[in-house]
Amino acid sequence: MDHAVAEAATAWATIATAVASWALAAVTVGVVCAQIREAKRATGLQLFVLLTQDFQSPAMRSLRRAFATELLIARLHEPQRKPLADETVLEFFENVAHLTRDKVLERQIVWNYFSVAVDSYWHASQSFIGSLRVAEGGAELYVDLEWLAKELAAITSKRQQRGYQPPQAERVNDFLRSEQSLA
Numbered sequence: 001m002d003h004a005v006a007e008a009a010t011a012w013a014t015i016a017t018a019v020a021s022w023a024l025a026a027v028t029v030g031v032v033c034a035q036i037r038e039a040k041r042a043t044g045l046q047l048f049v050l051l052t053q054d055f056q057s058p059a060m061r062s063l064r065r066a067f068a069t070e071l072l073i074a075r076l077h078e079p080q081r082k083p084l085a086d087e088t089v090l091e092f093f094e095n096v097a098h099l100t101r102d103k104v105l106e107r108q109i110v111w112n113y114f115s116v117a118v119d120s121y122w123h124a125s126q127s128f129i130g131s132l133r134v135a136e137g138g139a140e141l142y143v144d145l146e147w148l149a150k151e152l153a154a155i156t157s158k159r160q161q162r163g164y165q166p167p168q169a170e171r172v173n174d175f176l177r178s179e180q181s182l183a
Contacts (some may be wrong), residue, residue, distance in 0.1 A: 044104045051096060051105075052113060061182040063088045068179030071124045075173060090125060090142060093118055096147035107151060115152045120175035122149035122166055 019135075054060055067089045096114060099105045122145060129142050157164040 028123040040104070040172050041098040043108070044099075044106060045109075047099065048105055048109055048113075055092065055114075060088075060092070064179050065182045068124075071121075071128075072173060072180065074128070075124065075169070075176070089121065090129070090145060093121060094142055094145045094150065097144035100148055100151070101144055107155065110148070111152050111155045115156060116175065117158075118145070118149050118173050119167055122146065124172050124176055 063086060067086065093114070096105065096110060096118075100107055100110050129146075133139050133141050153164040153166075
């Protein structure tokens with residue numbers, strides 16, 4: 001009997017050790033996953049800081065000023081005119097959108113900093129982007145920007161607790177005028 005009891009105790013000890021090892025492995029995996037999520041978040045925040053610095057850089061402010069001027073002229077005076085000799089501003093927002101869609105950047109922080117600019121530039125550029133898609137046969141042109149504009153509009157609607165209202169033409173024009181005055 002003593003031998004059978006010893007074997008049973010050894011079996012239970014082995015089972016307990018295996019269960020404890022599995023539990024420790026699960027905790028370790030959980031801790032590693034949490035560290036990876038936090039590292040990804042920290043990297044996204046660092047990237048966000050770099051993007052905001054780029055957005056406010058003298059070179060980008062100059063591009064935004066020129067871009068807004070072209071859009072405003074097209075909107076107010078020459079609707080048939082095809083503005084945007086330089087699409088750097090749209091490309092900037094396309095990149096922000098792509099990083100947001102891939103969850104490198106957090107939607108809430110992108111909304112907080114870029115929602116007005118994305119909404120205004122998207123609405124000011126929509127017809128141009130549509131004609132670009134037709135002319136170049138590129139239905140995929142600026143699709144991430146379009147997606148981001150919709151995502152940020154949804155956040156705005158939720159925060160305002162009402163349905164999304166696209167900006168009126170005069171609000172978009174006022175935004176473009178403010179971009180024209182960038183130093």
